Amino acid sequence: MSKSENSCGDAKWRVLVDDVGVSTPRQVVQVAVIRAQASIGGDFVLVRDHNSPNDVVLDDDGTVDLGDGNVFYTLRRCDVQSRGECQEPAKLAIFVDDRVEIVTRRDQTGKMVLQLFGIGLNVQLIRDYESPSDEPVALDDAALYDDGPVFVTRQREDGLKITVNSRVFTEDDGVKSKMTGGEIAALVYPEKPQETCVRLLSGGERLVEFAERITIALCATFSVIRKGVTGGYEQSRVGLEVGKLMEGGATVTVVDKPAAVVYHDLAVKPGLPIAKTDVLVLIPGGYPGQMIDGAYLPQGSQLLGRVKGSPQGNTVAALGQTWQLVSYHPHTNGIGPAWAPTKHGFHTYIGEIMSWLHDVV
Structure with a gap:
C-alpha cells in the first residue's frame, strides 16, 4: 500500500x-x-x-x-x-x-x-x-x-493456527477461519490433496470429508494420511526441521551414530496388535541434496512384513536397540512427490511415514 x-x-x-x-x-x-x-x-x-x-x-x-x-x-x-x-x-x-x-x-x-x-x-x-x-x-x-x-x-491478535501431522501452520501458511478437508490436506500434500484422508484429532476425533467445510478452532489438530503407499526395492537444517515437529507436539530424537532421526510413538493403522511404533530414518550424507529414503523399524517388530516394502538385512544400532531397514521409497517408487530439497525434509517425511504405517496388510 x-x-x-x-x-x-x-x-x-x-x-x-x-x-x-x-x-x-x-x-x-x-x-x-x-x-x-x-x-x-x-x-x-x-x-x-x-x-x-x-x-x-x-x-x-x-x-x-x-x-x-x-x-x-x-x-x-x-x-x-x-x-x-x-x-x-x-x-x-x-x-x-x-x-x-x-x-x-x-x-x-x-x-x-x-x-x-x-x-x-x-x-x-x-x-x-x-x-x-x-x-x-x-x-x-x-x-x-x-x-x-x-x-x-x-x-498477532488472531493467533489462528492449527497442527497437521505434528507441524504448526498459521494464517501465513494459508490457515483460514473456515477450511475444507482438501484445504487442510493441501498444507502437507499440495500436489495430490484429494488422495488423502483427513481426520480431526482434537475436540472429538472424526473424519473430515474432502469438500466438507469446517470452522477452524484455535490450535486444532489434524492428521493427513495418504490413502495408499507402495514400497520399493531399494545440519543445522535437520535441527530446524525437527524443531518444527517438536513445536507441534511430536517426540523426535536426533542420533549422532549413525546419523539418524527417530520419530517416536507414531500411530499405526487401527486393529493391529500394536497401536504405536518408533521409526528410524537415516540422514543422507549429502542431505538435503541427497533425498531422505527408507525407514527402519525396531528389530522383531510385528509390522515387519506387513507394511509396504520388503524387510532388508541391513540393521543399525541406536538408542539401545537394533533397527531393521524396510525398502520404502516414497519419493521415488512410492506415490509421494518428487524430492525437492527446498521444500521437503524431515518435517515433511513424517507424513510419508504416517501414511506408510496406515497402509498395513
Whole structure:
C-alpha cells in the first residue's frame, strides 16, 4: 500500500544523527529542526551520510527531504572542505520498536524487515503513523522506505493456527477461519490433496470429508494420511526441521551414530496388535541434496512384513536397540512427490511415514 492509498495520515519519520535516533515532525523538514532536536552546536555542520568522500553538507537554513536519506553525522565547521557532487546512494535508517538498522535498499517487504531485525515471523509488523490507525504490513507486503521508515510490532491478535501431522501452520501458511478437508490436506500434500484422508484429532476425533467445510478452532489438530503407499526395492537444517515437529507436539530424537532421526510413538493403522511404533530414518550424507529414503523399524517388530516394502538385512544400532531397514521409497517408487530439497525434509517425511504405517496388510 502506498502513501497515496493510505488513509491513516502521515507516516512517522525519524533520523539517525551520530548514531542517535531523533524524531521529526514530517518527511520534508527544516535542517534547523533536526539541529535543535539533536542538540547540534553552532560549531558543527550536519552531513548526510552516503558513505562517500562527497557526503552532502546541509545548509543550516535549508530544508531536507528525508526520503533522500535519513542518516546524518556532524563535522566541525573548520574541518569541512570543498566537495564534488555525491554520486553514491544515501544510507537509510529503518526503525522498529525503537531499534535501528541501516540499509541502502528501499524496496523492503514485511518479512525482510522482520528478518533484518531478527524478529520472529509470528508477530505483526505495523507501520507507525501520526494517527491511531496504523497500517499492518503482511509478510509479503511492500514495506517501502519511501512510505515511512518507522515501524512497531505487536502480537498477532488472531493467533489462528492449527497442527497437521505434528507441524504448526498459521494464517501465513494459508490457515483460514473456515477450511475444507482438501484445504487442510493441501498444507502437507499440495500436489495430490484429494488422495488423502483427513481426520480431526482434537475436540472429538472424526473424519473430515474432502469438500466438507469446517470452522477452524484455535490450535486444532489434524492428521493427513495418504490413502495408499507402495514400497520399493531399494545440519543445522535437520535441527530446524525437527524443531518444527517438536513445536507441534511430536517426540523426535536426533542420533549422532549413525546419523539418524527417530520419530517416536507414531500411530499405526487401527486393529493391529500394536497401536504405536518408533521409526528410524537415516540422514543422507549429502542431505538435503541427497533425498531422505527408507525407514527402519525396531528389530522383531510385528509390522515387519506387513507394511509396504520388503524387510532388508541391513540393521543399525541406536538408542539401545537394533533397527531393521524396510525398502520404502516414497519419493521415488512410492506415490509421494518428487524430492525437492527446498521444500521437503524431515518435517515433511513424517507424513510419508504416517501414511506408510496406515497402509498395513
